[in-house]
Amino acid sequence: MKAAHEPIQRPRDARLLVVDAAGRLHHDRRANLADHLRRGDLLIANDAATLPASLAGIHVPSGAPIEVRLAGRDMLAVDAVREFTAIVFGAGDHRTRTEDRALPPPLAAGDVLQLGPLRATVQRTLGHPRLIVLRFDGAPNVIWAGLARHGRPIQYAHIDAPLALWDAWTRVAALPVAFEAPSAGFVLDWQLLASLRERGIGFATLTHAAGISSTGDAALDARLPFPEPYYLPASTVAAIAAARTNGARIVALGTTVTRALEHAAAHGGPLRAGEALATQRLGAHSRLCLVDAIVSGTHEPGSSHHALLHAFASAEVIANADRALERHGYLTHEFGDSVLLERALAPTAAVTPSEAALLAD
């Protein structure tokens, strides 16, 4: 698929591929998303704001330039802002594809990193030359001010213009805890929210610290997604319970929402409001407990986001959808087109390759 290379959250010509529960494909304009939701459905978005998680600086022991990308932490609390999992690149910047980025100088526990006004220390390395746990010096307010002043949202080689925070925050962005934009939420604007309300479609949010989606390094990507903390508000728990009682569908806006909701539902009991840490991976092996459909960007095969889609439908249906996306010129990546994928009605293994071929458009 071609990458969308303009940082426009809601292009007028954005498209939506609907993959229904029988595996059939429908092409529509993304602006018509609400037409594919039903009265009573509950659309759940990730309202995390995006951190300026890319920090240029110096590895002090060697004097070498580095780029640190904050990539994970275990808690959402805004004052728990000292310690992060991070990915470190060597000299160069985002205009080089991450696959081709230089390694950082050898990193060791105790190394000091000077990142603009922020000073951090490598706490430990994590079995890969790019992957560390770092700890910032200073009080939380000072760290936040440093991130706000010096950090930039993670940039992409396929996007020409430098991304600013306003490009990376969705219209519902609240707490700054996401390391990359929860980009499925780019589809949202306040007119859509008003339209959902008028149509009797519910809207709720959770806050999920969406981690880095890919690093360009196969060994590191195999470890994604990292554990991601999320917060489930009581109002969302109540809205889910009401939707379930009414037999309505739970529609997750994005892979991060799916991961959080399925983590929260995995124990089988009633959902609990509050904070938890999503550690599971979703894929073909997963049995979805809660989410009936996902609205997501178009993900490329091989990524952890693409693997997650296999929890909703068989490999044949997904491959069929992928072919349609390719053939019809859908755009991929953060600012690309979208897919609405309904959970397959029957156990996914029941769709045979020959049946899937019949479903091809």
Add this chain to the structure above:
Amino acid sequence: MNTTSSALRGLRVAVTGGTSGLGLALVEALRTRGAEVAFVARDAARVAAVARAQRGAHGIVGDVSIKEQTYPIALQITAALGGLDLLIHNASSLGPVPLVPLADTDCEDLELALATNLVGPFRLTKALLGALGASAREGRPAQVLHIGSDAAVTPYPCWGAYGASKAALVHLSRIWDEEMKPHGIRVSAVDPGDMDTPLHALAVPAADPATLKRPADAAREILDGIEAAIASAEVHI
């Protein structure tokens, strides 16, 4: 419910222009009533001094008139407070100082008044609308308050830049409210009256401070109004 406790207790409030005049009085009064407060102002030394004096208040250095600072300010506000329930746009620019008739007002001075008093609040509200919406969905108060002026209504000679910017701000506020009401976010403007503040001293150096309202009194009235609005709405903190 403890009726002696302020409805503002635990409310997460951001105040722009929080190091002098009405803004400072609001920060002090909000802390006294138990709110969690973040305040924004341009001067780093004054921000640090107010943060020291107002224990627990979070000082943020920033200029709301500068577009590029909008999101860094918004980020620090939600990070400091863990969310946001009430945003008070108090930072103001007079335009040309000393005040002059419109005919003698430089374009740049009008632009600065509009940037600080109108466009800046619009941008910061927009950046924080997601946080306010999250509060509304959780049944918390979600409010934006603009500090207006009687100069927004009465065409005082020499108050052109300021008066026009405040008139636009008050109207912006009314349209915001119409549009955001269905989403549970309320937006309003209040005229605090003529106060004994550094801004007023710049505008009318000859004014007798004894004839002017004390900022602390204006802050008390404004917060009483917010408490009443919260109490009358079916929201809880």
